[in-house]
Amino acid sequence: MSVLAPRHDVRAGLFYPMAIPADIIATITSLRDTTHDTRVFLLHPHADNYAFLPGQHCLVDAGLQRPRPFSFTTSPLQGPGFELAIKREGVLTDRMFALKAGDLVHVSRPLSSRLSLQPNDGELAMVAGGTGVTPFMSIIRDAALRHLSTTLWLLCAHRTAADIIFRTELEELSRAHPALTVVFTLTRERPADWPGEHGRIDAAMLHRQFPDWLRPRWLLCGPPLMVVALRRELLAAGVPAGRVAV
Numbered sequence: 059m060s061v062l063a064p065r066h067d068v069r070a071g072l073f074y075p076m077a078i079p080a081d082i083i084a085t086i087t088s089l090r091d092t093t094h095d096t097r098v099f100l101l102h103p104h105a106d107n108y109a110f111l112p113g114q115h116c117l118v119d120a121g122l123q124r125p126r127p128f129s130f131t132t133s134p135l136q137g138p139g140f141e142l143a144i145k146r147e148g149v150l151t152d153r154m155f156a157l158k159a160g161d162l163v164h165v166s167r168p169l170s171s172r173l174s175l176q177p178n179d180g181e182l183a184m185v186a187g188g189t190g191v192t193p194f195m196s197i198i199r200d201a202a203l204r205h206l207s208t209t210l211w212l213l214c215a216h217r218t219a220a221d222i223i224f225r226t227e228l229e230e231l232s233r234a235h236p237a238l239t240v241v242f243t244l245t246r247e248r249p250a251d252w253p254g255e256h257g258r259i260d261a262a263m264l265h266r267q268f269p270d271w272l273r274p275r276w277l278l279c280g281p282p283l284m285v286v287a288l289r290r291e292l293l294a295a296g297v298p299a300g301r302v303a304v
């Protein structure tokens with residue numbers, strides 16, 4: 059099956075210039091809910107050498123001829139197979155939510171991404187909105203499994219505490235790895251004794267969470283308006299464009 063991928067998506071204007079085949083059969087090995095509307099699928103691709111890197115994504119189709127992109131959330135070291143965390147948003151994701159363990163879907167080969175941990179990164183600041191956390195989950199899990207000394211910061215915006223994807227896993231990882239700091243901000247509620255931030259991510263919040271903007275390399279992922287605005291703030295403050303990946 060060779061089908062046209064969407065040319066634009068809800069993320070930062072990602073653009074697919076050519077047909078990308080989602081022609082690899084993958085078995086859904088297991089499923090679990092991470093929030094009320096986001097489900098984690100463990101997929102086993104029927105392909106040799108299905109090698110992905112943390113931060114990459116693939117296209118998924120479920121018999122609708124409308125493949126959609128989803129980021130790997132596991133480390134390649136956690137194979138066989140890989141996990142995707144899929145939020146119920148529309149036609150394809152609705153169909154995904156109707157599937158069960160043992161069902162088959164189609165996936166593409168892994169697709170490259172600028173969101174990655176580089177060998178010379180001393181410090182990485184990851185800023186996510188909603189499902190934008192998914193590529194960072196893979197990067198964090200991979201860094202933890204490889205015992206990397208890189209300082210990792212994750213600032214993640216969700217509407218409510220109930221919307222936080224991978225909350226338990228991220229809290230456990232940050233407890234186990236002193237080099238990892240995870241902060242959640244809630245945009246639609248302010249629970250009593252909430253330990254994190256409140257409100258949308260803006261320059262003031264970035265200053266509170268990352269006092270020295272010039273030190274880390276930045277990875278931004280989420281709604282295009284958020285990503286574009288934050289990137290503009292970082293560049294205006296003197297962060298070199300090459301140190302901000304979206």
Ligand SMILES: Cc1cc2nc3c(=O)[nH]c(=O)nc-3n(C[C@H](O)[C@H](O)[C@H](O)COP(=O)(O)OP(=O)(O)OC[C@H]3O[C@@H](n4cnc5c(N)ncnc54)[C@H](O)[C@@H]3O)c2cc1C
Pocket residue numbers: 067068069070072115124126127128129130142143144145146147148149150151152189192193
């Ligand atoms: C690189 C990349 C990685 C991604 N990784 C992930 C991930 O890991 N997890 C994840 O959950 N998502 C991820 N996404 C987003 C995901 O690809 C989209 O949520 C997915 O394409 C939705 O497909 P769908 O067919 O279910 O939704 P669609 O039916 O295509 O709908 C998409 C959006 O448009 C809205 N919409 C649809 N039709 C209309 C209309 N007529 N009028 C107004 N609004 C409309 C829907 O409400 C929905 O919000 C990623 C996106 C990119 C670009």
